[in-house]
Amino acid sequence: MSAIRPRKNEEKANAVQELRPDYPLDLLLRYANLARSTFFYHLHGKDKTRDDNASLCAQILAIKQQNPHYGYRRVTKQLGEGINHKRVQRLIQVMGLQVKGKRQRKYYSYRGEVGNIAPNHLQRDFHATVPHQKWLTDITEFKVKGDKLYFSPILDCYNNELIAYQCSRHPDGRLVKQMVLQAIARLAEGDSPILHSDQGIQYQMASYQQLLAEHNIVQSMSRKGNCLDNAAMESFFGRMKVECFYGKTFDSIEELESVIKEYVRYYNEERIQLKLNGLSPVQYRIQSLK
Incomplete structure (x- = not known):
């Protein structure tokens, strides 16, 4: 249920419609703070765009359920060509499916120079042309x-x-x-x-x-x-x-x-x-x- 916290009524209606097969409509409308009349108004207007967004939301939700830590770029990649990444990003935000990070203090193992210090051969060049390079x-x-x-x-x-x-x-x-x-x-x-x-x-x-x-x-x-x-x-x-x-x-x-x-x-x-x-x-x- 945490999947819907959209800001616009039209986007709320899309999200509610997408989740209707899994949850009671009254519960979804209450959670989304959306009037039933407003929901049906948006549901039956602009059918083509709405159907496209509903279909895309379903695909996004399926990808996120299997890979909850994918950001919008990876989700877009999974959706295939022809889908704009900004549209995917917006729909992910609408459904409240963003990946959230958290910082933690890093573990440090440095205890001074107690042995030999090797040169920095890598020099921040992390590109490798073959395995085990x-x-x-x-x-x-x-x-x-x-x-x-x-x-x-x-x-x-x-x-x-x-x-x-x-x-x-x-x-x-x-x-x-x-x-x-x-x-x-x-x-x-x-x-x-x-x-x-x-x-x-x-x-x-x-x-x-x-x-x-x-x-x-x-x-x-x-x-x-x-x-x-x-x-x-x-x-x-x-x-x-x-x-x-x-x-x-x-x-x-x-x-x-x-x-x-x-x-x-x-x-x-x-x-x-x-x-x-x-x-x-x-x-x-x-x-x-x-």
Whole structure:
């Protein structure tokens, strides 16, 4: 029912008409603060435009129900050619289906220079021409009823796919090493990716740096305190928390871990990205191999 809070009577009538199969008309009219006479006046006027908008609203609603975190650009992409993105944006606003974000304090793992600081080989160039050319990593923190969970993924810049990840209650060296080992299993002979991170203490550890060197992985680090040097990773964390964490209630860390696991699958296999020509990361990778 939260889908309708439009501002204009005509737009209210469209939204009410679209939701009539699922809810009693009197309830919809009361919720929309719309008189019955006004509703039927708008319903029977300008039939062609109204029918078009009603049909489009139905398609938008179906897409948003399956992918509630899609913004108007992704919804427009799903609708196909011939639909103006501004019209889609307006109808999404009319139906109250906008994606809302929320800010949270970032987890920082920097504890000073306790080991070797790698050069910034990436230099904010996140474009990759082949898989396993440039990888990004970082750690983000989730809080559930006083407990904390740390999520550490590796993102491939080629198709934004999460090729490895680990969750732990402790943001320690074991967390990042297990993640790297998972990613190493996907490398082919001759692969030598750049792995970019911040200057967190986990990435300065000698055992971590040795693991990278043994597998021909080139370590790269952001400048101290400069989140833009790893902007693509920061952007992913922001989207992830909006889509699977903010506004939701979890009873335990284990429940959150299960949600994260499913989100990673959804993100990799189903969530379309405009920069990938409307494909998901896995779809894009498979298509590129054909």
